[in-house]
Amino acid sequence: MTALAQYDLLEAPGRYFDGRSAAPVEVIVKFGDASLILMRMDETPIAHWSLSGLRDLGGGGGALSLTPDDESDERLTISDPDMAAAIRKVCPDLAARPRTARPRWRRALLWGAAALISVWLIVFYLAPALSDRLAALIPPEAEAAMGEQMVDQFAALFASGPPRFCEGGAGGEALARMTARLERKAGAHLPLKVRVLDAPMVNAFALPGGRIILFRGLLRTAESPEAAAGVLAHEIGHVVARDPTRLALRSAGSAGLIGLLLGDFTGATATVALTEALLRSGYQREAEAAADAFATRLLATEGLPAAPLAGFFLKLREEAGGAGVFNHLSSHPDPAARAAAVGAEDVVGDAPFEPILSDQDWVALRNICR
Amino acid sequence: MRGNIESSLPPTPWSAPRRPAAPTPVVYDGSRGRLFGLALGRMALTILTFGIGRFWMTTRLRRHYWASIRIDGSPLEYTGRAIEKLIGFLVAVVILAVYLSLANLALTFAGLAWLEGNVIGLQLPLLALLPALFWARYRARRYILARTRWRGVRFGLAPGAWGYAWRAMAWWGAAVASLGLLYPLTQHRLARYTTARSYFGDLRFAQEGGAGPLMRSWLWVWLPAAGLGALGALYAARGEEPGPEAALAPVVLLFIAIGFVRHQVFSFRHLNSLKTLGGKTRFSVALGFWRVVGIYVSGALVIGLGVAATAAVSSLVAAALIGDPAALFSALAEGRAPDLTGLLALALLAAVYLPAVAVWSALGHAFLTHPLLKAACAGIMIHDLEAAERARQRAHDEQAEAGGFADALGADIGGAF
Numbered sequence: 001m002t003a004l005a006q007y008d009l010l011e012a013p014g015r016y017f018d019g020r021s022a023a024p025v026e027v028i029v030k031f032g033d034a035s036l037i038l039m040r041m042d043e044t045p046i047a048h049w050s051l052s053g054l055r056d057l058g059g060g061g062g063a064l065s066l067t068p069d070d071e072s073d074e075r076l077t078i079s080d081p082d083m084a085a086a087i088r089k090v091c092p093d094l095a096a097r098p099r100t101a102r103p104r105w106r107r108a109l110l111w112g113a114a115a116l117i118s119v120w121l122i123v124f125y126l127a128p129a130l131s132d133r134l135a136a137l138i139p140p141e142a143e144a145a146m147g148e149q150m151v152d153q154f155a156a157l158f159a160s161g162p163p164r165f166c167e168g169g170a171g172g173e174a175l176a177r178m179t180a181r182l183e184r185k186a187g188a189h190l191p192l193k194v195r196v197l198d199a200p201m202v203n204a205f206a207l208p209g210g211r212i213i214l215f216r217g218l219l220r221t222a223e224s225p226e227a228a229a230g231v232l233a234h235e236i237g238h239v240v241a242r243d244p245t246r247l248a249l250r251s252a253g254s255a256g257l258i259g260l261l262l263g264d265f266t267g268a269t270a271t272v273a274l275t276e277a278l279l280r281s282g283y284q285r286e287a288e289a290a291a292d293a294f295a296t297r298l299l300a301t302e303g304l305p306a307a308p309l310a311g312f313f314l315k316l317r318e319e320a321g322g323a324g325v326f327n328h329l330s331s332h333p334d335p336a337a338r339a340a341a342v343g344a345e346d347v348v349g350d351a352p353f354e355p356i357l358s359d360q361d362w363v364a365l366r367n368i369c370r
Numbered sequence: 371m372r373g374n375i376e377s378s379l380p381p382t383p384w385s386a387p388r389r390p391a392a393p394t395p396v397v398y399d400g401s402r403g404r405l406f407g408l409a410l411g412r413m414a415l416t417i418l419t420f421g422i423g424r425f426w427m428t429t430r431l432r433r434h435y436w437a438s439i440r441i442d443g444s445p446l447e448y449t450g451r452a453i454e455k456l457i458g459f460l461v462a463v464v465i466l467a468v469y470l471s472l473a474n475l476a477l478t479f480a481g482l483a484w485l486e487g488n489v490i491g492l493q494l495p496l497l498a499l500l501p502a503l504f505w506a507r508y509r510a511r512r513y514i515l516a517r518t519r520w521r522g523v524r525f526g527l528a529p530g531a532w533g534y535a536w537r538a539m540a541w542w543g544a545a546v547a548s549l550g551l552l553y554p555l556t557q558h559r560l561a562r563y564t565t566a567r568s569y570f571g572d573l574r575f576a577q578e579g580g581a582g583p584l585m586r587s588w589l590w591v592w593l594p595a596a597g598l599g600a601l602g603a604l605y606a607a608r609g610e611e612p613g614p615e616a617a618l619a620p621v622v623l624l625f626i627a628i629g630f631v632r633h634q635v636f637s638f639r640h641l642n643s644l645k646t647l648g649g650k651t652r653f654s655v656a657l658g659f660w661r662v663v664g665i666y667v668s669g670a671l672v673i674g675l676g677v678a679a680t681a682a683v684s685s686l687v688a689a690a691l692i693g694d695p696a697a698l699f700s701a702l703a704e705g706r707a708p709d710l711t712g713l714l715a716l717a718l719l720a721a722v723y724l725p726a727v728a729v730w731s732a733l734g735h736a737f738l739t740h741p742l743l744k745a746a747c748a749g750i751m752i753h754d755l756e757a758a759e760r761a762r763q764r765a766h767d768e769q770a771e772a773g774g775f776a777d778a779l780g781a782d783i784g785g786a787f
Contacts, residue, residue: 015443017521022571023759024521058437058445062399065437065445067522073763075522077443104453111460118464122471130475138483146482208482245482252478253471260463260470260778 004090007031012083014038016046019073029078036066036087038076047074054087056094064088070098119257127253128283135246140190140209143245147193147209154207155197158215164198164369166216171196171368174361178229181356185301186236194232198369202316204231206238208245216369222312225357225365230295230309230342237294243287250283292338296345303353310343393654394755398747400438402736408434410732417724424777425455431735432514439747441520442755450517450772458513458774462506466778469502503779504538505531508564509769510776515568516767524764528567537563549599551592554584554637561641571761573648577641587636591629594622631666635659638746650757656749665745669738673730680729681722688721 010031015024016038027038027046036049049068058065063079064087078084088094155163166172179194186192190210200217207213212235214228222228238244296306317335357365412427429452436448477497512527519525541556558581565577598619605611635657642655752758 017444017523019522020763021759022521022523022761057447058440063440063443065447073522075444079443098449098451104457108453108457108460111457111464115460115463115467118467122467127471127475134475134479138479142483248482249475249478253475255474256470257467260466 004031004034007086007090010083010086012078012080014076014078014080014083017075017077019075027076029076029083031086031090036076049076051091052093054091054094055096055098064094115261119261123254123257127250131246131249131253134249135242136189138242138245144190144209147207147211147244150207151195151211151213154205154213158197158199158201158203166196166198166369169368170361170364171366174357174365175368177361178225178232178356178365181302182229182233182236182298186233186240186298188236188240189242192236192239196368204235206235206244210239212236212239219366219368221315222308222366223315224308225355225362226299226304227308227312228365229304229356230299230306230312233295233298234291234309236298237291238287240294241287241290243291247283247287288338289341292342293345296342300345300347302356303348304356305348305353306342306346307348310339310346313339313342392755393751393753394442396747396750396752397440398438398744399440400434400740400743402740405431405434405740406732406736409735410728413728413731417728422456425452425459428452429455435739435743436518439743441752444521447519447522448517449519450513454770454772455774455777458770458772459777460774461771462774462778466502466775470499499779501535501539502775505535506773506775506779508534509771510773511564512767513769513771513773516769520570522763523571523761524766526569526764526767527564528569530563530567534560534563549596551596553592554588555581557581557637558584558641565645569764570647570758571764573651573758573761576646576649577644578646579640579644583640584633584637587633587640591626591633594629595626598622598626628663631663632659635662639749642750647758648760650754652753654751654753655746656751657746658749661745662742665738665741669734669741672737673733676733677726677730681726684722684725688718 008031012029014027014029016027017024025046026041028041028043030037030039032048034051036051036054038046038049040046047068049066053069055067055070056064057067057075062084063077064084066076066078066087068074078087152163155165175194175196179192183192188210192210192212194212194214196214196216196219199215201215202217202221203215204218205213212232214232214235218231219228222231295309299306299309313335317339408430409427412423412430416423416427429448429450432448432450436446439446508527508531512529512531515525515527538556538560541552541559545551545553545556558577562577565575568575636659639655639657642653646652
């Protein structure tokens with residue numbers, strides 16, 4: 001302790017706080033044998049603090065605010081610059097971080113596992129199971145009213161200018177005939193309402209309340225009435241499975257949980273958005289596959305071929321130009337895979353079948369927006 | 371400014387230091403450079419650990435800020451631990467995951483089944499969060515006070531989170547229902563509730579004064595806003611286009627914005643000047659409005675420049691690492707590496723975005739929180755501090771949840787604090 005010997009005669013004033021009240025006690029501080037000695041002004045000692053346990057609770061510069069160890073309530077402030085410098089020199093551990101008790105790590109791991117498991121259970125089991133049951137409890141009238149509202153908002157989203165639905169005429173009758181034939185055996189929980197939106201995109205949607213929207217672009221792209229019927233059957237599959245309300249409930253049930261798990265630090269925002277998009281598209285892809293399966297079954301019961309629908313998917317793929325860029329994020333599965341799955345279930349093959357629409361009706365339907 | 375009276379005396383043990391004459395200033399002597407280094411390092415760790423490191427970041431930053439504030443020679447101490455925050459957060463996740471999921475499902479179902487899925491119906495799930503948010507905020511404040519000491523004596527906040535939650539719901543409900551007119555009352559009543567439950571040792575804080583001055587300050591914001599809103603509604607009802615006087619609208623909006631900041635600064639001053647500790651110790655707070663505006667403007671400039679520079683540098687680095695981008699993109703376009711496209715785009719985004727986020731956060735501490743804290747402390751005077759020395763130690767308040775609910779809900783009390 002040569003360093004200590006050098007400070008043998010050093011004495012300085014300090015202020016001592018006993019940890020029981022905030023009242024200061026003026027003291028004299030000097031070095032002892034590997035310790036700091038605190039004395040009252042009349043030289044009666046108050047405390048011997050081991051130098052190795054000393055910690056500085058101040059900001060590191062200027063005056064010292066010492067505590068004898070991490071757990072103590074006692075404090076000593078020293079603003080005498082010589083004494084402060086001496087203590088800094090002989091106690092290298094002044095700024096050491098408070099130590100953490102060991103068993104706490106075990107608790108953290110345990111609760112971490114519990115948090116992951118509970119979020120996983122909720123996202124993949126609880127929320128889907130509950131929302132499937134709740135969706136069936138929504139009164140059909142409420143669903144229909146909601147669907148009607150959404151049709152307008154939805155159409156406005158896709159149409160440039162005021163949205164227009166193509167209705168009536170020979171095209172309207174052809175659409176009604178196609179819908180009626182598919183609806184017979186579909187077993188939907190409410191009557192279907194199929195409409196054609198005057199928009200060029202190749203797209204179709206099922207909304208709550210049995211509302212189905214086919215886009216003009218889709219009818220123009222389909223090469224046969226059976227291809228269009230296949231798409232319609234797919235959308236009917238969504239209606240029968242109550243997908244529009246079921247999926248809304250599912251994402252509500254798991255909304256915010258990923259954000260909860262990752263916390264709200266700034267960099268997490270993107271991660272959270274990405275994970276939630278993945279989750280939603282996961283739910284969605286599951287629903288799409290189910291709707292495809294439903295469509296092939298419905299086509300088979302009506303004695304219609306599924307091959308035209310498969311052909312339609314392949315054509316979509318060609319027009320999109322190769323595999324989708326953000327394939328994992330897109331809500332619909334890869335068209336080639338869908339085409340293969342749907343084509344495999346074709347029960348008609350090259351055999352003759354009763355077309356869903358006459359050539360005349362098909363032309364009328366394709367031109368419904370003219 | 372870190373020396374107090376003792377250090378100006380000759381350093382002989384025999385000269386008993388004099389008590390500082392009242393009032394006592396609050397000294398903030400934190401170093402901006404150290405703070406920036408701390409914040410940048412901890413934020414980088416936080417990003418690399420997918421957010422888990424934030425508990426260590428908050429703890430370290432709080433220790434820095436607390437230790438930089440000295441009152442009569444003694445610094446504030448922050449004794450919170452990162453691991454207790456992590457555990458509290460995990461506990462909160464387990465409970466909140468179940469609560470949020472069920473509440474969101476139930477409210478969404480109600481919205482779909484009875485409100486026909488209209489806009490208000492779909493916002494219902496947010497309501498499930500509100501009481502939990504207020505509750506969590508109070509608990510977070512209780513944790514922070516329970517881990518704050520001065521001269522070794524603990525601060526504390528008495529239990530009362532549910533009482534706070536329902537009062538907050540009621541007062542915020544009143545503020546919303548009155549189109550914002552009653553906001554000062556909300557501010558005042560909630561501050562009074564929290565202050566009356568705050569302690570230093572066994573001495574209790576109290577909030578004196580009424581909401582009157584707050585209301586007068588608020589009217590400078592509310593009246594122009596209400597006037598503007600009423601005029602807009604009038605034109606909308608008549609279906610007319612606004613006349614030439616509409617050109618004044620941006621001026622009025624600027625006036626409202628300035629008024630709002632002014633009101634926030636005024637409330638800070640007003641509410642804190644009327645707090646008392648143990649019935650004797652008082653505070654006077656002088657924080658200038660233009661000072662605050664200056665800090666925000668210059669801080670925003672520095673942060674904007676810093677983040678832009680970081681993004682530029684990391685873009686250059688990313689570009690250099692990729693080599694010839696044209697070759698890469700043509701390989702992708704030819705479908706030679708189709709599965710990589712999405713991942714690569716994400717990696718590029720992360721390489722540019724994440725350093726910018728870290729710098730953003732660190733600059734925020736160094737150029738907003740630091741100067742604001744400095745200005746606020748410089749304006750605070752404590753009268754009759756000696757009376758506070760009567761304070762007796764209070765028992766340790768375990769608060770095992772350690773602000774975890776507030777952290778999970780994103781309702782933390784202002785970033786570092």
